[in-house]
Amino acid sequence: MITLNNVVIGHQGKPVVSPVSGRFEPHSLTAIIGANGTGKSTLLKTIAGLLPPLAGELMFAERAKPHIGYLPQQAEIDRQFPVNVLDVAAMGCWPKIGFLRSINRIARQRIHQAIERVGLTSIQRQPIEALSGGQFQRLMFARLLVQDAPLMLLDEPFTGIDGETCSLLMDVIKQLHAEGRTLIVVLHNLELVQQHFPHTLCLGSSDIRWGDTREVIPRAWVDPAMSLAGSPMLPGAS
Numbered sequence: 212m213i214t215l216n217n218v219v220i221g222h223q224g225k226p227v228v229s230p231v232s233g234r235f236e237p238h239s240l241t242a243i244i245g246a247n248g249t250g251k252s253t254l255l256k257t258i259a260g261l262l263p264p265l266a267g268e269l270m271f272a273e274r275a276k277p278h279i280g281y282l283p284q285q286a287e288i289d290r291q292f293p294v295n296v297l298d299v300a301a302m303g304c305w306p307k308i309g310f311l312r313s314i315n316r317i318a319r320q321r322i323h324q325a326i327e328r329v330g331l332t333s334i335q336r337q338p339i340e341a342l343s344g345g346q347f348q349r350l351m352f353a354r355l356l357v358q359d360a361p362l363m364l365l366d367e368p369f370t371g372i373d374g375e376t377c378s379l380l381m382d383v384i385k386q387l388h389a390e391g392r393t394l395i396v397v398l399h400n401l402e403l404v405q406q407h408f409p410h411t412l413c414l415g416s417s418d419i420r421w422g423d424t425r426e427v428i429p430r431a432w433v434d435p436a437m438s439l440a441g442s443p444m445l446p447g448a449s
């Protein structure tokens with residue numbers, strides 16, 4: 212679905228990691244891991260088209276770039292906007308129907324189903340500034356479900372949320388994948404990656420590994436006896 216050929220990612224002309232080459236297969240589920248600052252978010256933004264590659268080729272299999280669902284890190288989202296849960300979930304329709312067009316019955320049904328899927332039906336009229344971090348992340352997933360994009364990019368979707376929400380949202384990720392979408396998810400929890408993600412791209416300051424998760428993540432990294440399970444400790448981490 213996406214081929215990277217010596218793609219250099221970075222900001223203001225400054226690369227953050229060695230050139231990346233490889234391929235995200237159609238309908239694949241890939242985790243991007245790596246220590247803080249190794250360029251995981253930068254890579255996601257480059258694939259999303261929010262940042263240009265500094266060099267190299269980033270190619271999509273289709274002639275035109277597919278519709279992309281992008282979930283940034285929570286810290287990058289403005290929650291002061293005066294809208295409620297339903298309004299935000301409905302924004303998932305915009306790429307397909309446009310900003311000012313009215314929502315038809317089928318789309319409305321899809322919005323309500325998505326809100327129900329993430330357990331927010333009882334608070335669907337609440338303003339978003341009143342939501343907890345976990346409730347807000349559930350809402351971001353509802354919007355993704357409504358968006359229905361073939362390619363979804365998620366940046367640290369489980370950071371700062373409780374175990375129950377994490378488990379529910381992981382099920383949504385698996386559902387989206389089972390429905391045939393391609394998903395690329397930045398994560399720090401290696402146990403989660405090992406349990407659920409068949410492919411892993413590990414960005415390191417001097418080394419990039421990409422392939423089958425069982426080969427990319429050595430068992431020792433998630434061995435509870437080594438106290439690394441679920442931690443962001445990776446080669447190159449301080």
Ligand SMILES: Nc1ncnc2c1ncn2[C@@H]1O[C@H](COP(=O)(O)OP(=O)(O)OP(=O)(O)O)[C@@H](O)[C@H]1O
Nearest residue numbers: 221222223227245246247248249250251252253254
């Ligand atoms: N807008 C920006 N302008 C300039 N440099 C930036 C910008 N955003 C990030 N960087 C730098 O690019 C590098 C990679 O940042 P990035 O956020 O992609 O890393 P990351 O692997 O996602 O880190 P983390 O795990 O902490 O989220 C860092 O050195 C960071 O300081």
